Amino acid sequence: MQSSTVRDNESYNPYMKMPLGIEKHASIVYTITIFYQVQEEICASCFKCMVLRVREDGGMLHYDIMDGKNKIFSVVHNVNDHEATCSCKIFEMVGLFCRHIFVVFRDLEKIPLKYVVNRWPKDASLKATFEIDGVIYDQNGPKDEKKML
Template sequence: MVLSVREDGGMLHYDIMDGKNKRFTVVHNVNDHEAKCSCKMFEMVGLLCRHIFVVFRDLERIPLKYVVNRWTKDVSLKATFEIDGVIYDQNGPKDEKKMLLNKVWSDKHCCMDMAGSNMEQLTTFSQVINEQKQLLLSGKEKLSP
């Protein structure tokens, strides 16, 4: 229930009483469509309180700054996955370098796991990796096939 409304330089101050006879003050900046309530529910929880809803009831839409993404259905539609500690958002921008680095690390670990119990294969794999490392250190542009 709105007890009183007063204007002060483009700001509307609403005194509101809820069903438990507690008084709250909502300050509404009409130009910016911003509202702050003395209960601080939006700041603490991310949900608009019933006091601000009373102030916004004549608006056609609730301002987007008060529609927090985590409370929308769209947040559950974003496919995310993790590879070696890097979180990827399927709908977001892709970092090709990170993805390639993760693939190379994954391939290297896979090869080490496959050769891990066979000393001959592990030694051969180690030699191949060291040859490639030496080529990179020497500054040659191409690695051996």
């Protein structure tokens, strides 16, 4: 059993449950806490979701996916642009992929970077926190008192 100190350590390499490149990429990109949530969705996409139907319409793939609770969700996948939306709207609410989108992205080696929301990656605290009148203030950077005023 892992201690919480080891588990919360950002340099800790988590155990991969699936032989998928997208899971490995998630472990590199996301904080350890967020990674475990993403890993749960990846595993659920493999073991709890079933594709009921796929149809093509104008270059878009439309999936009907049933999850472990016998609910059906619709995923629209633009294969050329690596874009997907799901009727569950978890990505829009939380900023992380749901298991339904991982079903269609399972073969990707990496999560498309346009879907890595700024608040979840390991380097999130290194990014600018806000901007006022064109001046970017970094919570980790040196403070210029004149600019702050």
